[in-house]
Amino acid sequence: MRIDVFTLFPQWFNWFFQQRHLTNAIQSGGLTARLFNYRDYSPLKHGQVDDTPFGGGAGMVLRVDVVCAALSAVYGGDCRAVKRKQPVFLLSPRGRRLGSMLLDELGSCGDFTLLCGRYEGFDQRISDHLATEEISIGDYVLSGGELAAMVLVDALARRIPGALGAEDSVRLESFSAGLDGRREYPQYTKPANFHGWQVPDVLLSGNHAEIEKWRRKHLG
Numbered sequence: 517m518r519i520d521v522f523t524l525f526p527q528w529f530n531w532f533f534q535q536r537h538l539t540n541a542i543q544s545g546g547l548t549a550r551l552f553n554y555r556d557y558s559p560l561k562h563g564q565v566d567d568t569p570f571g572g573g574a575g576m577v578l579r580v581d582v583v584c585a586a587l588s589a590v591y592g593g594d595c596r597a598v599k600r601k602q603p604v605f606l607l608s609p610r611g612r613r614l615g616s617m618l619l620d621e622l623g624s625c626g627d628f629t630l631l632c633g634r635y636e637g638f639d640q641r642i643s644d645h646l647a648t649e650e651i652s653i654g655d656y657v658l659s660g661g662e663l664a665a666m667v668l669v670d671a672l673a674r675r676i677p678g679a680l681g682a683e684d685s686v687r688l689e690s691f692s693a694g695l696d697g698r699r700e701y702p703q704y705t706k707p708a709n710f711h712g713w714q715v716p717d718v719l720l721s722g723n724h725a726e727i728e729k730w731r732r733k734h735l736g
């Protein structure tokens with residue numbers, strides 16, 4: 517899987533891609549990530565990427581000609597044809613909500629592109645003509661799409677074999693098929709008694725059948 521991220525702040529991802537599960541996914545060959553700065557491909561003077569909205573209003577809008585130029589430079593040819601080669605997802609609070617079903621789709625679609633917005637957002641023509649679909653991570657507004665891109669990539673990367681140290685971490689986590697799509701059961705560790713807060717006796721019993729029954733009963 518190759519994920520191409522277009523952003524005005526590629527340096528934000530330096531820390532992110534140093535996280536262990538991501539480096540594991542990359543080193544295993546299961547994940548390739550590329551970062552592209554819109555400003556590097558801008559056809560405008562001084563690397564301009566945005567402008568004031570038609571009709572007035574606060575903020576600045578990411579220009580369609582800048583995004584088109586970036587897509588054409590990276591993939592070659594007409595920017596409108598990129599989404600026919602691989603999906604292009606625009607990150608926006610108006611998009612389809614990211615969840616387990618959408619992650620399943622993304623995990624099976626192979627290579628894809630993420631467009632991170634900034635300022636007041638994207639010129640609508642970017643969504644209408646250059647993107648396959650809009651994706652949202654929730655009903656709230658961020659200052660840009662970079663954090664949303666990290667959330668999406670993180671959620672996908674942990675599904676790649678070898679990314680996590682224990683494969684059961686993915687097989688038996690919240691929303692997984694192993695837990696019937698439900699939320700994970702409560703977890704406890706040492707000490708068994710702290711300030712009178714006692715770990716449930718069944719988890720200390722060593723009776724794995726009863727422990728499994730208790731965990732199933734406490735799925736969210």
